[in-house]
Amino acid sequence: DTEVTQTPKHLVMGMTNKKSLKCEQHMGHRAMYWYKQKAKKPPELMFVYSYEKLSINESVPSRFSPECPNSSLLNLHLHALQPEDSALYLCASSHLLGQGLTGELFFGEGSRLTVL
Amino acid sequence: EDQVTQSPEALRLQEGESSSLNCSYTVSGLRGLFWYRQDPGKGPEFLFTLYSAGEEKEKERLKATLTKKESFLHITAPKPEDSATYLCAVQAPDKLIFGTGTRLQVFP
Secondary structure: OOOEEEEOOEEEEOOOOEEEEEEEEOOOOOEEEEEEEOOOOOOEEEEEEEOOEEEEEOOOOOOEEEEEEEOOEEEEEEEOOOHHHOEEEEEEEEOEEOOEEOOOOEEOOOEEEEEO | OOEEEEEOOEEEEEOOOOEEEEEEEEOOOOOOEEEEEEOOOOOOEEEEEEOOOOOEEEEOOEEEEEOOOEEEEEEOOOOHHHOEEEEEEEEEOOEEEEOOOEEEEEEO
16 A cells, blocks of 8 residues: 555546645655656656755646645646646655655555546 | 666566566766556556665565666566566656656466
């Protein structure tokens, strides 16, 4: 069982809707991530939070808005999405090492998003 | 340019037929190489971290090795439950770079 919990598991939304994806971890990790994954492709980094502050934004369109309310929670707010945004959205967490981020990520099971 | 290449793209094995997956990389300032397993529709599951050439890690039927240019994931006597996509990722100074994965199918 994964220790990173994502909700909802499936989401269908229209292009004018506003929805949110949620992620929770209780492993004491201080780095949290949003990745986007298309079929048969590797995960693609979107955002990184370190100590609850946004540290990396991989030039993601503003229709995706991340939020980190506390060290255990991570949200991704969605607004005015396009059909090409349909994908598996993965949340991950990790420890922070002295020199920065580590590649030992713990992923949730993902939220499957379909934009109509 | 930092790059990670995995081969083969897909691999079909008979149960018990051992094989190896390859991950070749070019990166300035390697800070670690990571192997993940991903089942369809699920998030990747962390398997191994390798930091330096010559290092080896084992877990059940899996063994990961690292050289200065590539890593191998050896699968000994695989079972159908080993069927998954295996992802390799390399930690560069400022980012984690994933390969495109090897889709492994093990048939009984």
